[in-house]
Amino acid sequence: MGKKPVWQTGYPRNSHEILLNHMLLEQLMAELGDMERRLIELRYFGEKTQIQVAGELGISQVQVSRLEKRILLRMRNQVR
Numbered sequence: 001m002g003k004k005p006v007w008q009t010g011y012p013r014n015s016h017e018i019l020l021n022h023m024l025l026e027q028l029m030a031e032l033g034d035m036e037r038r039l040i041e042l043r044y045f046g047e048k049t050q051i052q053v054a055g056e057l058g059i060s061q062v063q064v065s066r067l068e069k070r071i072l073l074r075m076r077n078q079v080r
Helices: 015-030 033-043 050-059 060-077
Strands: none
Touching: 015 033, 015 060, 033 050, 033 060, 050 060
């Protein structure tokens, strides 16, 4: 099967959309606390597992999971 059209993948379609998404992400990240920002950076930009993030932050994997869920929900609600 061929690739899905970009509009079905949810990825930005053009450089303007990419720039807007980048600016929004920077704004949302700036509103996070230091540990929250570090957790998101490690998980999504450092591609670390929850266990790896837990080790770096000195917390349990369960805490990482709960924090991550809470942070992403808060970020999502700020966009709406």
